[in-house]
């Protein structure tokens with residue numbers, strides 16, 4: 077997003093704030109007159125441009141202005157409003173009994189805005205031609221700068237606004253990119269000038285917290301956390317906490333997140349800025365940090381990455397239907413056996429994800445395991461996924477997989493009473509408990525960035541601590 081430099085363009089002519097301020101003095105009078113004129117003319121003729129006002133004995137004001145268009149045109153303007161409201165500027169010279177007062181004339185060039193919503197198959201050339209603009213003009217605009225060249229990338233649904241003067245000559249073109257961004261190309265005496273225009277988005281900080289009663293999803297929803305942020309929360313802590321198996325009643329979470337507002341209206345939720353999850357009494361904290369290159373990641377307050385080489389859970393936590401014992405009486409084999417992995421009960425067909433980057437070294441039937449996939453990772457680690465209903469066809473033996481990519485689908489092949497995923501984690505061939513094995517973490521904050529990290533994240537860490545204290549106090553009887 078860093079290619080969006082904030083460029084607020086000033087569309088007022090360069091007559092200066094001072095005059096404008098003076099003009100404001102005359103504004104109430106003007107409004108009265110314009111209103112009066114509209115009432116008088118009753119929409120029949122366009123009023124003249126010069127108005128003489130005698131304000132009192134000591135001053136008279138003469139104002140020349142372009143009056144707003146008749147009603148018919150106004151309603152059209154409402155359908156396709158120009159991106160910037162027209163301003164009627166006035167110039168006022170304060171009263172002086174000795175000499176007549178002369179007032180101002182600021183006339184904005186009368187212009188029309190044409191609005192076009194890009195349809196599929198549209199090209200700029202087609203649109204220009206339909207609006208009576210020449211191919212030559214388009215060529216000159218598009219080749220005027222690197223920014224203008226981007227105009228060529230129009231997409232269906234996008235809105236283009238073209239401003240023409242009274243003679244139908246091109247003044248400006250606005251390409252609306254999204255609710256916030258637009259590209260504006262304006263004819264000036266120095267040629268075409270392209271500006272990226274970004275509306276001022278207001279950031280607000282919101283927070284919520286909750287205690288787990290059933291599942292993270294339900295409790296977070298009850299706490300008012302929007303769905304995408306629940307997923308972010310699960311992703312942020314997904315390397316440390318297995319949200320499918322390790323969540324307990326009484327676990328708590330606190331989330332500080334950003335909300336984005338445009339013109340006082342909520343536009344969307346921004347990212348989680350800081351969060352804490354207390355799982356079975358153990359606290360995990362994550363703070364968002366954006367480095368000099370503009371890349372954002374989550375770190376512990378100490379600057380360690382929360383990302384690990386392995387996801388705790390190879391199945392989306394929302395898909396888990398029940399929990400299995402870790403060591404249990406095997407219902408099919410009829411004897412107690414050490415269970416060397418973790419079982420996730422989920423519906424047949426639920427996607428199974430590779431828990432870390434690696435290479436598939438086995439895919440096929442494997443005795444009681446049924447349909448199985450084994451992935452080889454770095455550092456002598458392999459992970460095994462069993463009882464699959466089917467495989468992800470394109471991921472076969474030898475395929476490289478990335479963390480989180482689907483490798484197969486939950487089933488009950490082999491020795492299994494119901495559909496579930498059996499997941500094993502092995503280090504140099506020895507079984508490790510995937511829920512407790514210490515996992516290698518991604519790179520911590522670089523030494524050179526530590527100072528910046530502290531400065532950027534300290535307020536969030538403090539906010540999180542304050543929130544927790546308040547919440548704890550509230551929770552006390």
Ligand SMILES: [Zn+2]
Pocket residue numbers: 415417418419497498499
């Ligand atoms: Zn199992």
